[in-house]
Amino acid sequence: MKAAMLENWGQLIVKEIPKPELQNGEALIKVLYAGVCGSDVTVYDGKHPTATVPVVVGHEIIGIVEEICSDKPVDFKINDRVKLSYS
Numbered sequence: 860m861k862a863a864m865l866e867n868w869g870q871l872i873v874k875e876i877p878k879p880e881l882q883n884g885e886a887l888i889k890v891l892y893a894g895v896c897g898s899d900v901t902v903y904d905g906k907h908p909t910a911t912v913p914v915v916v917g918h919e920i921i922g923i924v925e926e927i928c929s930d931k932p933v934d935f936k937i938n939d940r941v942k943l944s945y946s
C-alpha cells in the first residue's frame with residue numbers, strides 16, 4: 860500500500876509500505892482523502908512536541924472500511940464510509 864511517509868524532518872515522500880497486520884479491536888481504512896492541519900505542519904517542521912520520524916502522516920481522514928478485526932460486535936461493516944480524526 861502507498862503512504863505519505865515523513866522519513867526525516869522536512870522530507871516527505873510517497874512510498875510503498877507493508878499492509879498493517881490488524882490486532883483485535885482494529886480496522887483497516889482505505890484512505891480516500893486526508894486533511895493537512897496545523898499539527899501536521901509542526902510535525903513536518905520537526906517542531907511537534909511528541910512526534911518522531913519516520914512516521915506516516917495524516918490523522919484526519921475519510922475512507923472506506925476494508926478489514927475489521929474484532930471479537931466483539933462493532934457499529935460499522937466492510938465498505939462503510941468513515942471519517943476520523945486521531946492523534
Ligand SMILES: [Zn+2]
Nearest residue numbers: 896897898919
Ligand atoms: Zn489535525
